[in-house]
Amino acid sequence: MDAEFWHQRWQTSRIGFHRSRVNQQLQQYWQELAVPDQAEVLVPLCGKSLDMHWLAEQGHRIAGFELSPLAVRDFFADAGFIPQQHRLEHYLCWQAVDFNLFQGDFFQAESLNKRYEAAYDRAALIALPEPVRSLYARLMARLLHPGGHMLLVTVEFAPAQSDTPPFSVSEAEVRRLFEPCFEVTLLGCIEEGMSNPRVASGERTFFNELCFKLVRRQ
Structure with a gap:
């Protein structure tokens, strides 16, 4: 999973991880985090996710991190935005x-040298x-303020x-990884069942999407 792997995925449009609609559990559970209006939300490995637009519509500023210039370019182009660019430390912003x-x-x-509320x-x-x-x-623990909230979605299969x-x-x-620095709460689980093509084909016996609320310990 080195940098070249991801550049190749974007260059060849093998981006099955990109979704054409906003994540259901984000819409359902984000308000439970009680993130203040205008708080800047950190979105690691953001791709060109539509979820960032939804978060902005909730009144938040977005700080996304993405390796691929194609993904970043497409995010702004698809939205009809003309971004400004400047160098900042290790990044093109x-x-x-x-x-x-x-x-x-x-x-x-x-x-x-920045920490985030969410x-x-x-x-x-x-x-x-x-x-x-x-x-x-x-790293996520170091990037969030004490008391900061994180909504985490994973898959289990x-x-x-x-x-x-x-x-x-x-x-x-998730608990093993995050509980040393975060309070972890399981908010929801979507059992995809036969609606998931890998389950329907027999490749997987089950495929679930889990959603967690993480709160950075003081």
């Missing part, structure tokens, strides 16, 4: 309206191989073996 998208390696985010992750954790997930969880994303990340693993 694209800015328009309420969106600041930082093109570069998310794991360099601390170089910006975060949203639908496709970041499940895109990371197991050895990297603990690094990601610790069986058999869990997979060579490429998305990876299965269970409730037990």
Whole structure:
């Protein structure tokens, strides 16, 4: 899952992780986080997600981090925005309206010397191989203010073996990764069942989407 892997996925349009509509559990549970209006929401590995537009419609500013310049370009082009660009530390920053998208390696985010009140992750954790997930969880803890909230969406499926994303990340693993620094609450679970093509084909026995509220410990 090195940088070249993701650049190739975007260059060849193999972006099955991109969704053409806003995530259902984001819409259902975001208000439970009670994130203040105008709070800046951190969105790691954001791609060109439509979820960022929905969050902006709730009154939030968006700080997205994305490796692929194609994804960032498409996000603004699809919205009809003409972004300004400038260099900032390890990133090329694209800015328009309420969106600041930082093109570069998310794991360099601390170089910006900034912490956030809230975060949203639908496709970041499940895109990371197991050895990297603990690094990601610790980084998220450092990037959020004490008391900051995060809405985390993962998928869990069986058999869990997979060579490429998305990876299965269970409730037990979420708690193992995040509970040292966060209070973790399972908010919801969508059991896709036969509506999921991998279940329908017999490749998976089940495929669930889990949604968690994480609160950064003081």
